[in-house]
Amino acid sequence: MKPSLLGCTREQIADFLRRHGDVPAFRVTQILDWVWKKRVTDFEQMSNLPPALRDELAGNFCLRPLEVQEMHHSQSGSHTRKFLSRLTDGELVESVIIPAAVGRGGAHSDRITLCVSSQVGCAFGCRFCASGMLGFRRNLSTAEIIGQILAAQDLTPGRIDNLVFMGMGEPLANTDQLLPALRLITDPSLLGIGARHITVSTSGHVPGLRLLASCGVPVRLAVSLHGASDEVRSQIMPVNRKWPLAQLLPALEQWNRTTKHMITLEYILISGVNDSLDQAELLASLAHRLNAKVNLIPYNTVQGLPWTRPSEAHCRDFCHRLLIHKIPVTMRYEKGHDINAACGQLRLRRSTEQHDE
Numbered sequence: 001m002k003p004s005l006l007g008c009t010r011e012q013i014a015d016f017l018r019r020h021g022d023v024p025a026f027r028v029t030q031i032l033d034w035v036w037k038k039r040v041t042d043f044e045q046m047s048n049l050p051p052a053l054r055d056e057l058a059g060n061f062c063l064r065p066l067e068v069q070e071m072h073h074s075q076s077g078s079h080t081r082k083f084l085s086r087l088t089d090g091e092l093v094e095s096v097i098i099p100a101a102v103g104r105g106g107a108h109s110d111r112i113t114l115c116v117s118s119q120v121g122c123a124f125g126c127r128f129c130a131s132g133m134l135g136f137r138r139n140l141s142t143a144e145i146i147g148q149i150l151a152a153q154d155l156t157p158g159r160i161d162n163l164v165f166m167g168m169g170e171p172l173a174n175t176d177q178l179l180p181a182l183r184l185i186t187d188p189s190l191l192g193i194g195a196r197h198i199t200v201s202t203s204g205h206v207p208g209l210r211l212l213a214s215c216g217v218p219v220r221l222a223v224s225l226h227g228a229s230d231e232v233r234s235q236i237m238p239v240n241r242k243w244p245l246a247q248l249l250p251a252l253e254q255w256n257r258t259t260k261h262m263i264t265l266e267y268i269l270i271s272g273v274n275d276s277l278d279q280a281e282l283l284a285s286l287a288h289r290l291n292a293k294v295n296l297i298p299y300n301t302v303q304g305l306p307w308t309r310p311s312e313a314h315c316r317d318f319c320h321r322l323l324i325h326k327i328p329v330t331m332r333y334e335k336g337h338d339i340n341a342a343c344g345q346l347r348l349r350r351s352t353e354q355h356d357e
Ligand code: SF4
Pocket: 122, 123, 124, 125, 126, 129, 130, 131, 132, 133, 167, 168, 169, 170, 203, 224, 343
């Protein structure tokens, strides 16, 4: 399989050109323009390059490493759209386009967020997650991570200006591909999305956290906590047995010292599992220790899983406990509930359908 030009840095393209004849340096900028700005899908469209160079590139690289296969629109009024892409080896990956309904202060906002996947499937097996149910297939390449953003950009008239790595997979289990992708995405001469508009979410991958903190791209961090004690967390997140809170919390404190960015703790509220008011108290003390804010997410039903969403009144009580301790907290209802917009759900449905056929 040929590598995609999308995963190549300016230096890598320059190096390729040096090894393939006497090509002037300005060709690198022309090639990057065709790939990132004009977003061509065929080397023949690179009209200002000599035909021999176009052939040379076509013989060694591909352009788009994925093809959008299906699109689902939410009927809930949120305009959330989820698309499923086929990779060159036939694997499927999903991404979600989420327009902001309102901006700060209640004004209309044109901001568009893309939820990006980092792996096909996931090895981490969180009990409430559709991606975890399918197991791990493979890491996405740098180009496949970036390809989702360009595909989304082609599907929407607005500009994608926020990225959240909260799709399929544990991003920090794929730092070899994720970190180069972050450097390309934030490069002002390429996509130029500001690092502070990028959030990487992790289930608590401690070695990956340390690499991300020191990679030089100051992204924001969201931690899927979903349990405020080892006992509760290990029940629903097997990763906690490998990196329990005694290891995760010091790594997050180290993150605070290195980046000075406020961490977000994500907490899905699942009825009878992690929604006791004792857990709320423990969560408040963890958030206080980490100087973190908390996102509470009432559970989004996943086909084939037994968990349910707590009542609205109970969610409010849980939230109130955090507010008493002056923890910044937001209650988030996932957008696109009707299009299986929780991570991995659309791909899970497709795999089940294919299995049933
Ligand atoms: S929640 Fe994230 S880390 Fe856990 S199984 Fe799902 S994709 Fe993997």
